[in-house]
Amino acid sequence: MTETRLRVYDDTRALFHLPDGVIYFDGNSLGALPLGVAERVNRVITAEWGKELIRAWNTAGWYVQPRRVGDRIARLIGAEAGSVMMGDTLSLKVYQALAAALDMNRERLVVLSDTGNFPTDLYMAEGLIATLGRGHQLRLVAPEEIEAALSEEIAVLYITEVDYRTGRRHDMAKLTTKAHALGIVTVWDLAHSAGALPVDLAGSGADFAAGCTYKYLNAGPGAPAFLYVAPRHADRARAALSGWMGHAKPFAFDLGYAPAGGVERMRVGTPPVLAMAALEASLDIWDRVDIADVRARSLALGDLLIAEVERRCPQLKLVTPRVHERRGSQVSFAFDGGYAAMQALIARGVIGDFRAPDIMRFGITPLYIGEAEVLKAAEIIEEIVKGEVWKRPEYQVVNAVT
Numbered sequence: 001m002t003e004t005r006l007r008v009y010d011d012t013r014a015l016f017h018l019p020d021g022v023i024y025f026d027g028n029s030l031g032a033l034p035l036g037v038a039e040r041v042n043r044v045i046t047a048e049w050g051k052e053l054i055r056a057w058n059t060a061g062w063y064v065q066p067r068r069v070g071d072r073i074a075r076l077i078g079a080e081a082g083s084v085m086m087g088d089t090l091s092l093k094v095y096q097a098l099a100a101a102l103d104m105n106r107e108r109l110v111v112l113s114d115t116g117n118f119p120t121d122l123y124m125a126e127g128l129i130a131t132l133g134r135g136h137q138l139r140l141v142a143p144e145e146i147e148a149a150l151s152e153e154i155a156v157l158y159i160t161e162v163d164y165r166t167g168r169r170h171d172m173a174k175l176t177t178k179a180h181a182l183g184i185v186t187v188w189d190l191a192h193s194a195g196a197l198p199v200d201l202a203g204s205g206a207d208f209a210a211g212c213t214y215k216y217l218n219a220g221p222g223a224p225a226f227l228y229v230a231p232r233h234a235d236r237a238r239a240a241l242s243g244w245m246g247h248a249k250p251f252a253f254d255l256g257y258a259p260a261g262g263v264e265r266m267r268v269g270t271p272p273v274l275a276m277a278a279l280e281a282s283l284d285i286w287d288r289v290d291i292a293d294v295r296a297r298s299l300a301l302g303d304l305l306i307a308e309v310e311r312r313c314p315q316l317k318l319v320t321p322r323v324h325e326r327r328g329s330q331v332s333f334a335f336d337g338g339y340a341a342m343q344a345l346i347a348r349g350v351i352g353d354f355r356a357p358d359i360m361r362f363g364i365t366p367l368y369i370g371e372a373e374v375l376k377a378a379e380i381i382e383e384i385v386k387g388e389v390w391k392r393p394e395y396q397v398v399n400a401v402t
């Protein structure tokens with residue numbers, strides 16, 4: 001943390017643009033826009049790209065940006081300095097992590113994941129397995145059965161810490177310790193953890209992790225993902241996506257690939273400089289808040305939302321764990337009319353989202369959501385559900401992106 005520590009919400013709310021009349025509960029999918037982003041991106045465009053042109057790779061530090069920004073993310077996820085690389089999408093980063101993890105455990109052929117994992121992680125695993133052609137198997141169990149499913153047959157434990165639908169949270173330290181005792185390499189998807197709650201990658205001994213920056217980290221649509229490689233593996237982890245920027249000497253233009261040292265080898269191609277400028281502006285806020293403060297507010301706001309909704313609308317069934325340690329930073333309810341009810345809420349300015357088959361999700365982002373917003377939202381939820389407003393035909397229209 002640098003400069004003066006900001007008070008969560010009291011000091012941070014004013015640092016975000018949010019349209020009047022909107023109560024935003026979708027920062028777990030796309031975070032709100034920090035005030036400093038437009039100015040920062042504009043500066044990079046005009047002063048760096050516009051004036052420095054190609055020289056900016058050196059003069060403006062574009063080339064070292066993925067590593068420099070990675071170090072700023074490292075602080076938020078309990079990672080060692082120099083262990084986090086930025087770039088690409090999370091789908092690609094989990095692919096790289098899984099490929100490296102499987103390569104470290106070549107005699108075993110089972111990848112263990114759970115049915116609460118985000119589908120892209122599973123799809124990327126299927127694709128990697130087909131490409132490897134060595135007979136690997138992707139084994140899926142229910143989230144609560146993961147611990148019991150760890151065995152000496154498993155090569156890699158490949159899971160998302162916080163379930164995107166229910167908000168259920170795995171115990172990273174416990175599962176990693178048990179996995180290691182059985183010779184299993186671990187890959188953690190932190191999409192719903194980074195900026196949502198304290199993560200201790202170094203302390204828990206995780207091997208690989210990856211996450212995105214467009215959710216709780218507020219870096220905007222398509223913002224770059226991050227990849228963590230534990231320092232003990234970084235010089236031998238195989239880079240499956242062996243692009244030129246991860247080469248030991250990219251500008252030697254050798255015809256053969258030789259990996260760079262450390263996490264640098266997990267770079268692939270040219271980094272998204274403009275998108276990373278937006279991320280840097282957002283991290284200017286994160287540098288000044290304590291993630292423990294964010295977590296404390298998140299749990300209190302989550303408890304408040306649960307209590308208010310349960311009191312007002314017993315039809316909505318909580319699917320998020322009540323126990324603090326076992327939940328991320330969202331509250332989800334199952335409701336048969338969930339899709340339409342969410343459309344009706346959005347029409348009233350309460351923006352959450354819906355996940356099939358029946359889950360209404362409310363992301364809790366304490367940097368810009370406070371008690372007043374939660375109470376107001378609960379009131380509107382009651383009006384929509386009790387008044388059966390959601391049954392109106394206009395709320396039944398299904399959008400392409402939900």
Ligand SMILES: Cc1ncc(COP(=O)(O)O)c(C=O)c1O
Nearest residue numbers: 089090091118120160164191212
């Ligand atoms: C757990 C998880 N992993 C991966 C993704 C997607 O990654 P990508 O940034 O490649 O779209 C998401 C959300 O889109 C997610 O929730």
Ligand SMILES: Nc1c(O)cccc1C(=O)C[C@H](N)C(=O)O
Nearest residue numbers: 028029030118164165191355401
């Ligand atoms: N990445 C997204 C997108 O490009 C469009 C719509 C939604 C998303 C999401 O991030 C979805 C999100 N991972 C989820 O938890 O459902």
